[in-house]
Amino acid sequence: MTPPTPVVELVRASFAYEDGPAVLTDVGLAVPEGRAVALLGRNGGGKTTLLRLLSGGLRCGSGALLLDGAEVTYDRKGLTRLRTSVQLVVQDPDDQLFAASVAQDVSFGPMNLGLPEDEVRLRVTEALEALDITALADRPTHLLSYGQRKRAAIAGAVAMRPRVLIMDEPTAGLDPHGQERLLETLERLRAAGTTVVMATHDVDLALRWADEAAVLSPAGLRTGPAAGLLADDALLDAARLRRPWAVSVGRLLRSRGLLPEGAPGPRTAEELDALLDRVG
Numbered sequence: 001m002t003p004p005t006p007v008v009e010l011v012r013a014s015f016a017y018e019d020g021p022a023v024l025t026d027v028g029l030a031v032p033e034g035r036a037v038a039l040l041g042r043n044g045g046g047k048t049t050l051l052r053l054l055s056g057g058l059r060c061g062s063g064a065l066l067l068d069g070a071e072v073t074y075d076r077k078g079l080t081r082l083r084t085s086v087q088l089v090v091q092d093p094d095d096q097l098f099a100a101s102v103a104q105d106v107s108f109g110p111m112n113l114g115l116p117e118d119e120v121r122l123r124v125t126e127a128l129e130a131l132d133i134t135a136l137a138d139r140p141t142h143l144l145s146y147g148q149r150k151r152a153a154i155a156g157a158v159a160m161r162p163r164v165l166i167m168d169e170p171t172a173g174l175d176p177h178g179q180e181r182l183l184e185t186l187e188r189l190r191a192a193g194t195t196v197v198m199a200t201h202d203v204d205l206a207l208r209w210a211d212e213a214a215v216l217s218p219a220g221l222r223t224g225p226a227a228g229l230l231a232d233d234a235l236l237d238a239a240r241l242r243r244p245w246a247v248s249v250g251r252l253l254r255s256r257g258l259l260p261e262g263a264p265g266p267r268t269a270e271e272l273d274a275l276l277d278r279v280g
């Protein structure tokens with residue numbers, strides 16, 4: 001059976017900033033509809049650059065960006081089409097928020113699409129609810145806490161009702177409670193059919209959350225099921241990542257005969273608890 005066409009895909013993409021060395025060389029990344037993809041790699045490895053290529057903010061020097069299998073054209077029409085499907089939330093919310101109030105900021109994208117006022121209002125209400133910040137609608141963005149600004153920035157992207165939501169280190173700088181709430185929000189968006197791509201340094205979160213992983217190392221970009229890639233010690237080493245806690249626990253359980261060879265290890269404390277209950 002042929003796999004479904006990825007919603008968005010980079011094909012043999014290479015990129016260098018002006019007068020700079022190559023940041024990405026011959027990179028391929030297919031994002032299947034409805035999946036959760038974690039992008040990992042060392043500092044300066046090219047994650048942000050790759051996310052900007054994937055969302056059309058940067059254009060690859062060679063290679064192509066495909067949307068639903070068709071090459072994206074970087075004219076006004078092509079970019080509008082891309083942006084109605086793919087939205088990027090940048091790492092620093094202060095690079096994204098600029099309007100006076102949260103609601104105004106969130107309304108900016110839908111208004112720019114030329115949607116009728118009622119539709120804009122509906123989308124803003126929906127996005128604020130999705131991010132659990134309805135109470136902040138009229139607050140000036142510069143008076144919000146960092147975590148609240150992050151949520152407001154994500155709401156701005158969600159209001160565009162993108163098929164693919166791309167986020168650059170969305171959990172960085174959030175407290176543990178804020179991280180959990182954000183993951184719950186992402187789960188709800190995914191349940192509603194949104195594809196999510198997230199750059200992160202948090203291997204534990206990536207293993208728990210992602211279906212697919214994409215790992216950048218000096219050898220290039222490796223992609224595949226998150227559980228397999230995040231248990232590959234050589235790859236983790238090359239990408240300067242540590243082994244996820246759950247992978248170490250799985251190995252320990254197998255070495256003690258508590259988990260059959262090849263069986264996936266527990267990814268959360270709850271899964272470990274359930275497994276220990278089963279083995280008595």
Ligand SMILES: Nc1ncnc2c1ncn2[C@@H]1O[C@H](COP(=O)(O)OP(=O)(O)OP(=O)(O)O)[C@@H](O)[C@H]1O
Pocket residue numbers: 017018020023041042043044045046047048049050
């Ligand atoms: N606007 C720019 N102009 C020139 N070089 C840049 C620019 N942005 C990034 N770079 C360079 O490109 C390389 C990749 O940077 P990028 O931000 O994509 O990495 P990253 O994996 O997101 O890093 P981090 O984990 O630290 O956020 C780095 O060497 C960086 O210095």
